[in-house]
Amino acid sequence: MRLDWITNNLEQIGQLTLSHLWLTLLPTLIGLLVSIPLGYLAFSYRRLHTFIVGGTSLFYTIPSLALFILMPQILGTKILDPMNIVVALVIYTIALLVRVVADGLDSVSPDVVKAAEGIGYTRLQTFFKIQLPISVPTILSGLRVVVVANISIVTMAAVIGVAQLGTLFTMGFTRRLFVPILVGLVVCLLLALVLDRLLVLLSNRLTPWSQKGAM
Numbered sequence: 001m002r003l004d005w006i007t008n009n010l011e012q013i014g015q016l017t018l019s020h021l022w023l024t025l026l027p028t029l030i031g032l033l034v035s036i037p038l039g040y041l042a043f044s045y046r047r048l049h050t051f052i053v054g055g056t057s058l059f060y061t062i063p064s065l066a067l068f069i070l071m072p073q074i075l076g077t078k079i080l081d082p083m084n085i086v087v088a089l090v091i092y093t094i095a096l097l098v099r100v101v102a103d104g105l106d107s108v109s110p111d112v113v114k115a116a117e118g119i120g121y122t123r124l125q126t127f128f129k130i131q132l133p134i135s136v137p138t139i140l141s142g143l144r145v146v147v148v149a150n151i152s153i154v155t156m157a158a159v160i161g162v163a164q165l166g167t168l169f170t171m172g173f174t175r176r177l178f179v180p181i182l183v184g185l186v187v188c189l190l191l192a193l194v195l196d197r198l199l200v201l202l203s204n205r206l207t208p209w210s211q212k213g214a215m
Contacts, residue, residue: 003179005177005179005180006179009180016163016164016165017165019163019164019165020151020154020155020165020188020191021191023085023089023154023162023164024089024147024150024151024191025147026086027088027089027092027093028147031089031091031094031146032097032139032143034090035094035100036101036132036139038056038094038098038101039098039100039101039102039104040105042098042099042101042102043105052102053098053099056094056095057095057098057099058095059094059095060092060095062091064088064153065159065160067088068085068157068160068162069160071083071084071087071088079160079161080161080162082162084162085154085157089153089154092146092149093146096142096145096146097139097142100138100142100143101139103138104137104138104139104142105131105132105135107135107138108134108135112130112134113126113130113131133207136206136207137203137207140199140202140206141203144199147192147195147196147199148192148195148196151188151191151192155169155188165184165187165191168181168183168184168187172184
């Protein structure tokens with residue numbers, strides 16, 4: 001193995017890592033913000049639960065490469081525009097998180113909700129001050145899965161020419177070099193581990209009443 005390839009391409013590896021991180025985190029955040037109200041609707045209106053949860057879950061059955069190629073036709077963007085990847089991953093994030101949010105809200109004891117309403121909380125106050133905080137561990141557990149999945153899916157964008165860590169895979173295959181492929185795998189794994197740990201710390205910070213390290 002030509003390990004000197006790593007030192008000679010550190011700048012490129014760093015740029016691809018930052019690009020990969022941005023393409024992972026931005027759609028994950030947007031998808032979370034969209035999933036919370038959708039999950040709340042699915043939880044609050046049982047007649048809509050199957051339609052909202054089942055409908056959004058179906059999006060995850062779309063092959064990522066096919067969705068990446070379809071996005072320019074739908075959005076009117078160029079094939080190499082990173083926005084195609086962002087929108088596609090927002091869709092995948094929503095597909096996974098809406099059910100998680102609905103289940104998290106459903107896990108809140110009805111007695112707690114009634115107690116909040118009994119002291120004069122409005123529906124919105126009950127949601128933001130009681131239901132959502134209690135649902136945080138469940139939502140963040142689902143978010144951990146989403147982040148790891150998105151890190152993996154982003155690599156597929158290299159096939160259509162969008163630069164990120166997946167570019168190291170295509171580079172390695174086309175040039176018959178093993179080191180770029182290995183570097184891409186290791187950095188993706190490290191990103192997944194670091195982001196997962198950060199989400200665990202965030203969960204512990206937001207839910208001090210829960211047992212530390214339970215996740």
